[in-house]
Amino acid sequence: xxxxxxxxxxxxxxxxxxxxxxxxxxxxxxxxxxxxxxxxxxxxxxxxxxxxxxxxxxxxxxxxxxxxxxxxxxxxxxxxxxxxxxxxxxxxxxxxxxxxxxxxxxxxxxxxxxxxxxxxxxxxxxxxxxxxxxxxxxxxxxxxxxxxxxxxxxxxxxxxxxxxxxxxxxxxxxxxxxxxxxxxxxxxxxxxxxxxxxxxxxxxxxxxxxxxxxxxxxxxxxxxxxxxxxxxxxxxxxxxxxxxxxxxxxxxxxxxxxxxxxxxxxxxxxxxxxxxxxxxxxxxxxxxxxxxxxxxxxx
Numbered sequence: 005x006x007x008x009x010x011x012x013x014x015x016x017x018x019x020x021x022x023x024x025x026x027x028x029x030x031x032x033x034x035x036x037x038x039x040x041x042x043x044x045x046x047x048x049x050x051x052x053x054x055x056x057x058x059x060x061x062x063x064x065x066x067x068x069x070x071x072x073x074x075x076x077x078x079x080x081x082x083x084x085x086x087x088x089x090x091x092x093x094x095x096x097x098x099x100x101x102x103x104x105x106x107x108x109x110x111x112x113x114x115x116x117x118x119x120x121x122x123x124x125x126x127x128x129x130x131x132x133x134x135x136x137x138x139x140x141x142x143x144x145x146x147x148x149x150x151x152x153x154x155x156x157x158x159x160x161x162x163x164x165x166x167x168x169x170x171x172x173x174x175x176x177x178x179x180x181x182x183x184x185x186x187x188x189x190x191x192x193x194x195x196x197x198x199x200x201x202x203x204x205x206x207x208x209x210x211x212x213x214x215x216x217x218x219x220x221x222x223x224x225x226x227x228x229x230x231x232x233x234x235x236x237x238x239x240x241x242x243x244x245x246x247x248x249x250x251x252x253x254x255x256x257x258x259x260x261x262x263x264x265x266x267x268x269x270x271x272x273x274x275x276x277x278x279x280x281x282x283x284x285x286x287x288x289x290x291x292x293x294x295x296x297x298x299x300x301x302x303x
Contacts, residue, residue, distance in 0.1 A: 147254030181217030270294030
């Protein structure tokens with residue numbers, strides 16, 4: 005499976021609408037117009053009408069008149085965020101996308117008690133990577149939301165990532181809680197949590213997946229490395245999901261794959277009433293398009 009397969013899957017789904025908060029950003033509009041051209045979704049664009057029209061015109065004057073793109077003028081970034089979130093809350097849209105707006109502003113609207121998208125679950129970041137010379141997609145969580153999650157938060161993060169994996173055809177994903185070593189060490193919290201998560205999975209507290217850890221990164225993704233260390237595991241060398249112990253580990257791994265390995269990525273925030281495309285302003289239009297496709301597949 006490659007990221008292009010997510011675009012193909014999303015194109016087969018119909019009647020999806022994406023609400024974009026503060027859409028006046030060239031990379032966002034590039035992703036939107038590409039998505040429209042591929043029939044992935046309809047779009048509700050919130051923000052400065054004139055700027056959005058100007059950016060659309062740069063991509064092609066026909067986009068200005070495309071009925072799949074609607075523009076809703078707003079006077080501030082906060083208003084754009086609130087209106088986009090409320091559109092999802094009212095089921096006028098089923099995917100939320102961050103535009104040229106600070107993450108904190110968008111999340112403030114997402115967490116609003118009156119019209120927000122909270123469910124009581126942990127919100128977590130799930131990234132699907134296509135890594136050169138690696139045969140399939142691999143999911144990494146959480147590289148952007150939870151700084152130092154505790155055991156129960158990690159269980160919820162696994163649940164969120166498993167739901168994403170199942171939505172793209174990985175029916176029983178294999179989850180590797182990552183640590184520096186493969187053995188439980190009482191002085192290393194990541195290994196203790198990994199062992200507990202493994203037991204929780206065996207007892208049915210974490211479902212629809214196979215969890216085994218702790219595993220170091222090499223043993224989680226390489227059968228050869230696992231064999232050399234004599235590791236007997238249903239997950240070692242075959243992990244579909246890498247659960248990182250902290251945000252720092254996840255963020256470093258995320259950026260290393262992009263900048264050192266040339267990996268492609270699509271990512272969403274899971275755990276809300278609807279998937280959220282929360283890409284960085286530095287992300288390319290291609291990455292935003294893959295993130296849109298992943299969100300649509302999981303909506």
